[in-house]
Amino acid sequence: MDRLVTRILPTAFAMGTGLLVLLGYLLPLPLLVSVRDELVRWAVIVAAFAFILGFFNLLRVHSRRARKSGGLYSAVLILAALVSLTVTTGALLVPLLRFLGDWWFRHVLSPLQATVAGLVAFVLAVAAFRLLRHRREAGVLVFLGAALIVLLGTLPLMVPGGDWLMNLRMWWMNVPAMAGMRGLLIGVGLGVLLVGLRVLTGTDRPYSE
Amino acid sequence: MIYCPKCGTANRQGSKFCNECGGPLPTTGLRCPMCGAMNPTGNLFCDRCHTRLIPTERVLPEETKPEPPSPLKGISLPSVPLAEGGVGEEWLAELRAEAEEMGPAPEGAGVAPLPEGEIPPWLAELTAPAGPVAPKAPPPEATVPEWLAELTAPAGPVAPEAPPSEATVPEWLAELTAPAGPVAPEAPPSEATVPEWLAELEVPAGPVAPEAPPPEAAVPEWLTELEVPAGPVAPEAPPPEAAVPEWLAELEVPAGPVAPEAPPPEAAVPEWLAELEVPSRSSPEASVPPLAGITVPPSGEIPDWLREVQAAPQVQEGPPAKLPPIALVDVPTGMPAVPESVPPVLLDEETPIPAPGEIPDWLRAASEEALSEFGGLVPAEIPEWLRALQPRAEVGVEEEPAETEGFLTGLRGLLPIGRGLDMPATAQPSLPRAPSPAAVARAELLQGLLSRPLIASPMAAAREVQRPTGWALARFLVGVILLGAILLPMLIRLPLFGPPVAPTVEALFAVVNQLSSSIPVLVAWEYGPAEAEEMDRVAGPLIDHLLRQEARLVVVSTRPEGPAVAEVLLASRLADPSERPRRIANLGYMPGQAAGVRAVLGNLDDRTEVSTGLPASQAEAMVGVRSVADVGMVVVLAAQPDDLRVWVEQVSAARPDVPIVAGVSARAELMSTPYLTTGQIRGMVAGLTGGAAYEEKLDTGWGREYEYYLNSLGLAQIAVAALAVIGALIFLVGGRKR
Numbered sequence: 001m002d003r004l005v006t007r008i009l010p011t012a013f014a015m016g017t018g019l020l021v022l023l024g025y026l027l028p029l030p031l032l033v034s035v036r037d038e039l040v041r042w043a044v045i046v047a048a049f050a051f052i053l054g055f056f057n058l059l060r061v062h063s064r065r066a067r068k069s070g071g072l073y074s075a076v077l078i079l080a081a082l083v084s085l086t087v088t089t090g091a092l093l094v095p096l097l098r099f100l101g102d103w104w105f106r107h108v109l110s111p112l113q114a115t116v117a118g119l120v121a122f123v124l125a126v127a128a129f130r131l132l133r134h135r136r137e138a139g140v141l142v143f144l145g146a147a148l149i150v151l152l153g154t155l156p157l158m159v160p161g162g163d164w165l166m167n168l169r170m171w172w173m174n175v176p177a178m179a180g181m182r183g184l185l186i187g188v189g190l191g192v193l194l195v196g197l198r199v200l201t202g203t204d205r206p207y208s209e
Numbered sequence: 210m211i212y213c214p215k216c217g218t219a220n221r222q223g224s225k226f227c228n229e230c231g232g233p234l235p236t237t238g239l240r241c242p243m244c245g246a247m248n249p250t251g252n253l254f255c256d257r258c259h260t261r262l263i264p265t266e267r268v269l270p271e272e273t274k275p276e277p278p279s280p281l282k283g284i285s286l287p288s289v290p291l292a293e294g295g296v297g298e299e300w301l302a303e304l305r306a307e308a309e310e311m312g313p314a315p316e317g318a319g320v321a322p323l324p325e326g327e328i329p330p331w332l333a334e335l336t337a338p339a340g341p342v343a344p345k346a347p348p349p350e351a352t353v354p355e356w357l358a359e360l361t362a363p364a365g366p367v368a369p370e371a372p373p374s375e376a377t378v379p380e381w382l383a384e385l386t387a388p389a390g391p392v393a394p395e396a397p398p399s400e401a402t403v404p405e406w407l408a409e410l411e412v413p414a415g416p417v418a419p420e421a422p423p424p425e426a427a428v429p430e431w432l433t434e435l436e437v438p439a440g441p442v443a444p445e446a447p448p449p450e451a452a453v454p455e456w457l458a459e460l461e462v463p464a465g466p467v468a469p470e471a472p473p474p475e476a477a478v479p480e481w482l483a484e485l486e487v488p489s490r491s492s493p494e495a496s497v498p499p500l501a502g503i504t505v506p507p508s509g510e511i512p513d514w515l516r517e518v519q520a521a522p523q524v525q526e527g528p529p530a531k532l533p534p535i536a537l538v539d540v541p542t543g544m545p546a547v548p549e550s551v552p553p554v555l556l557d558e559e560t561p562i563p564a565p566g567e568i569p570d571w572l573r574a575a576s577e578e579a580l581s582e583f584g585g586l587v588p589a590e591i592p593e594w595l596r597a598l599q600p601r602a603e604v605g606v607e608e609e610p611a612e613t614e615g616f617l618t619g620l621r622g623l624l625p626i627g628r629g630l631d632m633p634a635t636a637q638p639s640l641p642r643a644p645s646p647a648a649v650a651r652a653e654l655l656q657g658l659l660s661r662p663l664i665a666s667p668m669a670a671a672r673e674v675q676r677p678t679g680w681a682l683a684r685f686l687v688g689v690i691l692l693g694a695i696l697l698p699m700l701i702r703l704p705l706f707g708p709p710v711a712p713t714v715e716a717l718f719a720v721v722n723q724l725s726s727s728i729p730v731l732v733a734w735e736y737g738p739a740e741a742e743e744m745d746r747v748a749g750p751l752i753d754h755l756l757r758q759e760a761r762l763v764v765v766s767t768r769p770e771g772p773a774v775a776e777v778l779l780a781s782r783l784a785d786p787s788e789r790p791r792r793i794a795n796l797g798y799m800p801g802q803a804a805g806v807r808a809v810l811g812n813l814d815d816r817t818e819v820s821t822g823l824p825a826s827q828a829e830a831m832v833g834v835r836s837v838a839d840v841g842m843v844v845v846l847a848a849q850p851d852d853l854r855v856w857v858e859q860v861s862a863a864r865p866d867v868p869i870v871a872g873v874s875a876r877a878e879l880m881s882t883p884y885l886t887t888g889q890i891r892g893m894v895a896g897l898t899g900g901a902a903y904e905e906k907l908d909t910g911w912g913r914e915y916e917y918y919l920n921s922l923g924l925a926q927i928a929v930a931a932l933a934v935i936g937a938l939i940f941l942v943g944g945r946k947r
Contacts, residue, residue, distance in 0.1 A: 040808050044801040102773075102776075105738075110738035112738075114741065117739040117740065122691055125932055126687050131940075144933060144937060151930045154926065155926060156710055157705065158704060174882075178883065181879050184880075
């Protein structure tokens with residue numbers, strides 16, 4: 001019974017729905033198209049509920065950690081999550097509280113996230129400084145040279161040689177970097193196709209135990 | 210070949226029913242437990258790897274499970290499976306069938322009495338004269354075979370169950386039949402089915418009929434040497450009293466006076482039998498060897514003459530009679546010992562039966578005497594292959610279990626027991642019931658370690674302590690340099706950089722310029738607050754341009770923060786807030802990634818407008834917009850390259866004719882450029898530089914802000930590049946650190 005619930009039924013549902021959606025694209029018959037659209041709509045609903053489930057799971061996990069020593073950060077996280085939930089929900093339900101929601105987003109959430117993202121620049125600067133501290137390989141030197149070209153070539157420098165540096169940067173971006181990026185994109189496309197086929201055929205079952 | 214489980218008949222492979230009895234045949238094969246190969250039913254060993262397929266079961270001494278009849282017990286057969294369709298299988302099948310006809314009578318036990326109606330006529334005729342009335346009414350000559358008629362009188366004590374027909378009696382047995390009349394065999398195999406080697410084994414019994422000796426070529430040398438003394442020898446001197454088993458003495462002694470009224474004709478009795486018969490009537494102790502096929506009627510039907518036989522030994526004394534020549538065959542060294550296959554003598558239960566493989570003393574003495582008479586006989590050498598087949602009676606060794614399945618059913622000692630070697634180990638390893646104290650101590654230590662709060666490792670703490678103060682100073686200097694590079698343009702306007710250059714902006718600007726007034730444009734807002742500082746400078750000029758073109762913006766996002774970020778930017782870019790309902794419809798967050806994009810492309814009006822809370826179908830900006838087919842362009846504002854990929858894939862699949870343009874971050878520029886070069890997107894603005902270029906081209910009055918951002922960005926990039934070069938020089942000169 002456990003095997004039926006945890007493995008067989010999820011696999012059967014995944015394969016069945018995947019094949020139906022695929023048939024809806026390959027054979028645009030009215031019935032198949034309607035079935036396809038309905039299944040896609042179901043997927044959106046399920047994803048929304050998964051998002052809510054994830055929120056409550058976050059609260060559950062950090063509520064355990066908050067009881068232990070060193071759980072101060074977890075307690076702050078739970079408090080911030082509940083406040084955000086209350087404020088944004090109240091702003092949606094009560095029009096008079098909408099300003100409160102906007103204020104919370106503009107003056108709390110956005111600055112905090114921007115600050116965290118801004119720390120990346122500092123970390124990258126330190127990493128650039130220590131680039132050759134541990135490794136002295138040819139790849140590291142190539143990486144350092146490419147970083148310098150892109151960093152300086154992006155800027156419209158008003159110095160002699162600025163145009164040459166910008167052209168070098170354009171060549172570097174359009175030829176070597178683009179070649180590598182196209183290879184990555186082809187790999188990603190093939191990987192997505194393969195993963196889709198494996199899920200459709202039941203070879204991969206990420207949804208079952 | 211498939212053997213019928215009912216009658217033992219060999220049937221062709223693939224048969225479903227027995228050709229002989231019509232019974233169903235097993236159709237499933239046997240799968241080898243080692244290699245997995247399928248083998249035909251009846252195989253004891255795998256055709257591929259020679260693994261035993263049907264394991265033998267060792268019978269415990271206390272088990273009293275009745276064994277199936279084993280008429281061939283003691284005959285050594287080659288352990289190699291016989292070839293399909295070979296002679297050996299057929300004769301073996303017939304032997305088995307005949308053995309099954311004997312019934313499951315155990316050894317040493319009497320045969321169950323046959324019902325009255327089941328006694329064959331010939332047996333009734335035989336038993337009639339054996340009884341008290343028999344001498345007065347002998348059976349008619351026409352119903353009794355000639356040889357049997359001649360032996361009717363002496364055959365009284367042991368009536369045969371089923372006399373073989375002439376057609377099925379082999380030659381050697383026919384020769385043996387006449388003199389062996391008193392102990393007629395049950396059902397000897399037909400001549401055609403007896404293999405050569407068995408025939409050679411049976412020939413020595415024929416010395417009782419010297420008229421037709423077996424061909425020399427067919428008899429092994431050692432057997433040939435044994436035939437001579439065994440055949441004509443009719444030991445004159447009776448064996449000593451102790452040599453005759455008790456059970457045999459009880460049987461033979463009274464045989465004499467049983468049928469004096471109807472002696473067989475002298476001419477039909479061979480010499481040895483004549484010698485045997487005479488003392489059987491006159492000698493008080495006539496010995497009859499235990500031979501197969503002797504049956505005794507049930508006690509209730511024992512004729513009077515047999516009752517007298519049983520009672521006679523108590524009063525008869527004297528030397529035992531001569532042994533029949535068939536019992537005088539000596540057993541050479543190495544030969545299959547006196548076979549345990551000697552069929553059970555069906556006497557009463559008190560009759561002792563010689564142990565398997567044990568030669569009675571009387572037989573040994575008789576054979577020695579016969580050898581002494583024909584001096585010079587030397588036992589022949591037994592070839593190695595035959596010696597290997599010789600059963601060995603080992604003292605203290607448990608008896609080999611009998612085969613219970615296959616065409617060797619009933620035989621024992623033919624195949625080695627290889628369960629431990631051939632069968633895969635199926636026993637599951639078992640854990641000790643109680644953990645050892647050491648294991649408990651280790652488990653407690655692990656549990657204690659896991660329950661401790663997470664702390665920095667001592668080595669990490671040591672490294673932190675040992676880290677030089679110069680390193681902390683370096684990090685501080687890096688931070689100061691970066692901060693100065695960012696803040697300096699706010700204080701001083703540096704003429705370091707020229708106008709931004711972004712070649713891709715021209716195409717995007719041209720596409721947007723081609724939009725007609727009031728055309729709906731679907732805007733995918735795929736960035737959050739973390740990327741807003743950059744992406745707002747990318748999306749701002751583009752949104753300004755769209756609003757300037759009087760386009761209606763339908764905003765949707767697959768990121769939860771997307772609608773809120775969009776509201777902030779749109780509110781700042783829209784000059785007249787009262788126009789918002791007519792110009793902008795924010796449809797909010799759409800979960801599901803690619804599925805959400807696909808769903809929203811087909812049902813744009815099936816959502817709720819975020820700012821007003823009204824259904825999208827009632828929003829003023831959504832008039833005439835139901836799906837992506839109703840929009841004039843799709844604008845993707847993505848900070849992550851994957852978001853752009855998803856939108857390009859779904860929009861291109863749904864409506865390939867709808868143009869797509871993109872505003873991406875500098876990080877996503879490299880991965881987004883291929884979509885631009887392939888034409889999947891018509892135009893692209895990337896990064897702060899691209900936004901500044903678009904702003905400059907649009908000239909909306911935001912130029913001073915962009916100049917500040919570009920100067921800060923440029924100085925920061927120069928600072929990072931300088932730090933990388935300085936660090937490289939320091940560590941190249943100073944050496945690598947570990």
